[in-house]
Amino acid sequence: MRNLVPPSLYIASLVLLLIGERMFGPGYSARLPLALAAGGAMTAALAARGMRWRAASGETRRVLARLLPSYLGGFLAFGLYAFCAEGSPLSEGFSDEALVLSKITFFGLLLLSTLPLLLMETSLLSMYGARRLETRRLFESGQAGLSLALASALVISLNYLANHHDSRYDLRTLKDLQPSAATSEMVRNLSKPITISLFFPPANEVEEMIAPYFEELAAVSKQLKLEQLDKAANPKQARELRVRKNGTVVLSDGENHESISLGTDSSRARSKLKKLDGDLQGKLNKVTRSQRIAYFTVGHGERSTAPKDKDPGGLKSLKEGLKTLNYKVKNLGVKQGLSEQIPEDATLVFVVGPKGPMIESEQDALIRYVRDGGALFLLLDPEVDKDPELDPLLQTLGLQYDSGVLAHETKHVTRDRAISDRSFLATNRFTTHASTSNLAKGGPRIFTLFDESGSLNKLEKAETDAEVTFTVRSAAGTWADLDGNLSYDKAAETKGSFNLAASVQLPAPEDGEGVGGRAVVTADADALADLILSVSMGNRQWLADSLRWLEDEVKLSAQVAELEDVALVHTRDEDKAWFYGTSLGLPLLILSWGLALRARRRRSAS
Amino acid sequence: MSSIVLIAKRELRAHFKSLIGYVVIAALLLLDGLMFHAYALGDGKNLSSEVLREFFYYSSGMTGAAGILLSMRLLAEERREGTLVLLYTAPISDWQIVLGKWLSSFLFVCLFVVLSLYLPLMIVIHGSVHPGHLFSGYLGLILVAAATTAIGTLCSSMTSHQLVAGILGAVVFLLLVTMWFTARIASPPLDELLAYSAFFDKHFQPFTRGAIHTRAIVYYASVTFLSLLGARVVLSTRRWR
Known part of the structure; x- marks a missing residue:
């Protein structure tokens, strides 16, 4: 029963697909041969398991029948990949929604096929040499894989939704970056659509700091659209909006563009962020108001x-x-x-x-x-x-x-x-x-x-x-x-x-x-x-x-939200008292308490 | 439910019956206090919310490390000493074993987190701190505790060596932390996925600033759930591997 060829081919097809997509990607000549090789390996894996199932009988046939749907799922997932992969000629004429849906189905199908398959093959491997195969063991491993896959799919979907419909609750009274009443008023009174594009590289701290500020503004008016872009990934938009480097915020009404440069380094951007609200008002005025x-x-x-x-x-x-x-x-x-x-x-x-x-x-x-x-x-x-x-x-x-x-x-x-x-x-x-x-x-x-x-x-x-x-x-x-x-x-x-x-x-x-x-x-x-x-x-x-x-305009104002915080006032002597009191005092107290309890327990035991 | 509480109680009692529980908490508080004075209060910072933010930042590291270290022994020790079989033969499910074990270490780390409340007291007395800022920071720390103890439980279920479990847990934890930096060199759409998976920079930072994001709560809950599910699946492999 030991036959490592089908699972090896299955894993090889996944690896080839990953290399083709991640190391080469669209536009590289090596991508297509790798994708074809991956598809070939997947087909061979399915064929090998299918032929073995056809030839088998009795308990072995029932065991292999459990495995076949997983291989078939993987094969179908690859078919979907051929349809929805970027640049695929098969997807021409289909809407973006159809492509997104097929991509999601591809990932879901691959997950639901691969995890049960790997666990079932592991279980099958452990039965090598046994006088008879135990379908129950295989069934349990398949169930474990399926539950893991379903839970992962659920968690991924939940996180996707949470990320795209995030709610933010700011519990402070002093907020280091928030739109002033005047800026919100200006946005509320926008008479034409304005797009604010945040050009930042992925995982950037400055973007993390400013995104809630702009999201709060975008929630004020439907006329304000917010988009987060990376210059490297969106060169066309960057060119159109005349963005030379990441770390730039661009306001655009389609014709006029105004930009605010913040940079991508959070320590350097801090001083600029303090003026962001005022700067934004100025830029909004330039974009939205005719010149006076x-x-x-x-x-x-x-x-x-x-x-x-x-x-x-x-x-x-x-x-x-x-x-x-x-x-x-x-x-x-x-x-x-x-x-x-x-x-x-x-x-x-x-x-x-x-x-x-x-x-x-x-x-x-x-x-x-x-x-x-x-x-x-x-x-x-x-x-x-x-x-x-x-x-x-x-x-x-x-x-x-x-x-x-x-x-x-x-x-x-x-x-x-x-x-x-x-x-x-x-x-x-x-x-x-x-x-x-x-x-x-x-x-x-x-x-x-x-x-x-x-x-x-x-x-x-x-x-x-x-x-x-x-x-x-x-x-x-x-x-x-x-x-x-x-x-x-x-x-x-x-x-x-x-x-x-x-x-x-x-x-x-x-x-x-x-x-x-x-x-x-x-x-x-x-x-x-x-x-x-x-x-x-x-x-x-x-x-x-x-x-x-x-x-006679309500929109125009230069009120700027200013950073306010209360400074800590403490003397050197107080620092010493706090240092010994907090760093050493409580830990020693807890340790003493533990020692006292142990001594009491020992006394009562004796 | 009662079985879960029973297992958790047994584990917690074991911590505090010996001196280990007290030593661990005292040591963690000592380190947290030293970090508070050296980094949060040091470096010339004197604005209340900035000091509090730094405190939460360093405390999150301590909480994460405590979560991994305290949970690494949970199942690995039982397996090494052969007592895991006793749990298997008891009328409790794998889920109950995993949840009970995890709950004990989670509560233990929570105790450390709650006891550290006296550190920001200095900021309350000498400066001004909004209770909401304190609440959000501590909520973040508790979520970090839940996720890291769950990761530790998963790694502990995979091996019979505590040390190996600890190293495995630390590797997973560091991988999640460094996702943020990996995202910077990855290309779309993987960069977004990696950035979202980042344990601290994406999800914990807002808590330090007094803001609660629903996505962060979902993320930490997901890491906790998937890790615990993983631990349960690992335990169940004895029946089919």
Whole structure:
């Protein structure tokens, strides 16, 4: 009965198939001969067992009849392989679903045939030399193999489902990577399908860290599709999305692509991951929003968007921030038609700290623009050589400007540790308004900074029905320093809370067409200068909120989830106590307890 | 069920009747404590959740090693001493033998895991830890304990030498751990399969960060189930091999 040829041929066919698929694979010339050899070996194994069964009789025939279905199963599995193998001419014209189904059936059939077969052959081998064959032993080994195969198939299916329908429960309050409310809101409001492609090699830690973040976002809107790709395995998609290396996240709407490079090394990616939420907002804006144009007026000594010598009063950070929101920044002077009409493509006009007078026709153009529904960001500056003479514009906005520099004895930023610090105000007094919605939510920990600021007041007799809301106010106890000594002069100066910024809504034009314009005005041009934007989260949030309100968009926000964790505070002495207490204390206690119990048992035994 | 509990109780009692159980737990806690101070608290880390994450990471290694080492003797010792025959002749099934043996070593490792709770207490006192983070980390450790003791039980059923069983168990365990790195050099679709089979990096890491994935629970339960089924099949081979 000892016949090792059929099982040897069966195993050889599996090995040949494995070599052909794994070592060579599609496209290699050796794959086909190996697959054919494997198929030949499998057919020979089935034929050998079949012929032996046909020739046998009695108990031997019954035993071999038990083995034949397994060989037949293996043979059929190979037939399926010939159909569903990649590049097989037999599968041409069949749908992808049919191919996937046949692949699953191939694996299942092979598993259900091979395991019982191997165990039954082992059992048969152990009966070699016996006077009679025991069918019961063979039956039990077959059952054991079949139960193992079925259990494996069940476990594989369960794990497949679990992997593809994974649910994640985050039990922490502090999460190192999660979409901010603003990002989720942007995704929820997507008006067109966006695909986020994560290009990472298999088994990559960075991908493991970011995948839940993107899965959470993908669950927010059906417009967001998420795909995980490996550049090596998907060269076509990588080429289309212009991905040069793995470790890249690409956002695409089919035409426009924006990418974020994170790298594949988790220790290096950590710092980039902290900014991921903010970066993603910027990229989403670029992909989803049509390009907008922000004009900066020039020709009156305004702050520059391209400052020389790293001027802390420059607007480089503001310009960069606008770019991430998909704004194109342009200058607007007489050459560009400021004295006639604001360009029609203007989404927003910035007037930042003019130091010289702005002529009447220029102000008229700005007034017409804002009255006709335009958006204006006006930043005034008390440190000017000449009065910019902006009264007509301010009157239209229902405001008057007081250029007396504000100061406070305690609510200020320490910069030079000198009395001059008193004019570097910090305030967390915000009015609840659409233009400060996220800022007001930040609570008392978020401060906005104003360096040498003037103040704003509502014009008693305004030319228009402008609706003025003072959104940022200084802390109580601030005074306008009229004599320039930054010390409070009780006789001439009055302490109180001053208006630092205002949001103005103009009424709709009388002809009823269109909507009224909006303006955000602040009494300090430094509020959006590089020095302050680089250090103050409050000012950045105020800018984002203001832009959102000026554009009347809910989608736009730059609120970023920040990493927060509580630091462990412990002294060296405490460390020692904890070290001895925890590392040695408890183990010794357990050991002593064990010794005491053993001693007690011995005593009671004796 | 009562037979399973009976076998488990007998095994556990054997651990604690002699000094071995206490020595093993004390030694494991000592090593865990040293790792906690040397690695989790060392290296300049001072953020609460980061320290806790490191603690779970190192503890998982200790738990895995403890699982393999404690279960390697379960059936191998019985076979070597000839007492396995007594179990075979008792009115209990192979499943009950396997489950009872596994349960004893699983509970023993769980005891070690639970006793190690005093280590993150330092983070609770000096920093801030969310109970959910602690829960998820300990759930992960218990799942690791279940899977590694099951692997150990399977290897123990294959041989009559404890040492061989231990080495076999360690090899299987390391193979599963290194799947993550093997996946990096494999080509699709095998890479995905290998990455999914990785014991720590794919499935345990989220627990250390306070997140529970249903796929990780299914994975550890699958490893446990298949290993125990394998052990049962190995025991049953006496009837047909």
